[in-house]
Amino acid sequence: MEQLSGIYGHEAAQPEGFFYQDWTCERFTATEHDRPPMYEHPLYQPPAGKTFIWDGVIRFAGTETAFEHGGYLEGALSAAERAVSNLHP
Numbered sequence: 001m002e003q004l005s006g007i008y009g010h011e012a013a014q015p016e017g018f019f020y021q022d023w024t025c026e027r028f029t030a031t032e033h034d035r036p037p038m039y040e041h042p043l044y045q046p047p048a049g050k051t052f053i054w055d056g057v058i059r060f061a062g063t064e065t066a067f068e069h070g071g072y073l074e075g076a077l078s079a080a081e082r083a084v085s086n087l088h089p
């Protein structure tokens with residue numbers, strides 16, 4: 001309540017109700033494949049293994065598209081560097 005009122009004002013500290021959402025039970029968010037615990041990052045790759053798709057019109061830069069260290073900051077950096085490489089203003 002303190003945090004909410006700090007952000008949204010005093011009225012936010014007087015809620016009319018509470019609604020809890022367990023996203024793991026939301027079928028568009030989580031499936032049975034999300035349930036087993038993950039012990040290590042999977043081997044990520046760019047979509048379809050390609051660095052650029054649609055002739056470079058779309059470039060994926062997230063860590064989940066890295067060739068190495070996907071899921072880590074290092075993967076995010078290399079994927080970002082790859083995505084901006086050869087970009088012309």
Ligand SMILES: Cc1cc2nc3c(=O)[nH]c(=O)nc-3n(C[C@H](O)[C@H](O)[C@H](O)COP(=O)(O)OP(=O)(O)OC[C@H]3O[C@@H](n4cnc5c(N)ncnc54)[C@H](O)[C@@H]3O)c2cc1C
Pocket residue numbers: 061062063064071072073074076
């Ligand atoms: C709790 C935790 C601990 C971690 N610890 C480590 C660690 O110790 N070492 C390590 O190497 N890695 C760690 N990681 C992983 C690391 O944080 C991520 O791999 C890295 O931040 C991914 O970078 P990214 O740029 O690919 O994606 P993100 O950092 O997730 O950036 C994606 C951005 O896109 C924005 N976004 C999403 N959807 C939209 C949209 N529709 N429109 C506009 N913007 C959008 C998001 O707000 C976000 O700013 C940790 C992750 C977590 C969650």
